Amino acid sequence: MGVNLTNHQIQFVNALLPLDLSSLPAATRPHFTLGPKEEWSEFFVWLENQPPSVIIIDGLCSLLDQGHDLDTGLWFFTACQRIVESHGVTGARLVVNMFVDDECTEPLAHAVVRRSHYVLSFEALASGSSSDVSGQLTAVAGHLHCQLPASKTFKPTVLHYKVSDATVLFFSPGQSRIVL
Numbered sequence: 001m002g003v004n005l006t007n008h009q010i011q012f013v014n015a016l017l018p019l020d021l022s023s024l025p026a027a028t029r030p031h032f033t034l035g036p037k038e039e040w041s042e043f044f045v046w047l048e049n050q051p052p053s054v055i056i057i058d059g060l061c062s063l064l065d066q067g068h069d070l071d072t073g074l075w076f077f078t079a080c081q082r083i084v085e086s087h088g089v090t091g092a093r094l095v096v097n098m099f100v101d102d103e104c105t106e107p108l109a110h111a112v113v114r115r116s117h118y119v120l121s122f123e124a125l126a127s128g129s130s131s132d133v134s135g136q137l138t139a140v141a142g143h144l145h146c147q148l149p150a151s152k153t154f155k156p157t158v159l160h161y162k163v164s165d166a167t168v169l170f171f172s173p174g175q176s177r178i179v180l
Helices: 037-048 070-085 106-114
Strands: 009-014 053-058 093-097 118-123 135-141 157-163 168-171
Touching (some): 053 070, 070 093, 070 106
Parallel strands (some): 009 053, 053 093
Antiparallel strands (some): 118 135, 135 157, 157 168
16 A cells, blocks of 8 residues: 555554453564553553554454443544654554444444545455455555545555464465465
8 A cells, every 4th residue: 555664663552451461472462551531641642752653553442342432432543543643644654453343333433434544344255264265355545545636546455365373465366375
């Protein structure tokens, strides 16, 4: 999608219920775990002080599971987005992971899509499971990208992927993952 992330540090934020994740490898251990809403100001101070980074928020929809309403979840996303965008075009990137599985999480997902540049959707194959393909990734331009003057350059993409123990391989539908 035209973004080189090699010069960016990855910061992982856990929005799920507070769990002891200290046993995870350092590369995947969250840099920050959200607490109750009263403590979010501490998170926003932390976020503002990060160098240009890729901020990954895992489990945005879990805010709804914790009793927050749709407006609070959307307010949190928008606040993070504003802080990240204040780093400038070559600065930070915001990646939000959401598991949309019911009528409660769907409105939040639609609202986030309207405020996104790109949307990546991971799903199982419509034809069923396969030993060679774990699923399908669909990448489409989000609402904000479509408002950019050069937005005609991005074409929606569908890729198959295979998850193994240590890697994820992406390849075009109909192509062997071994060729790539």
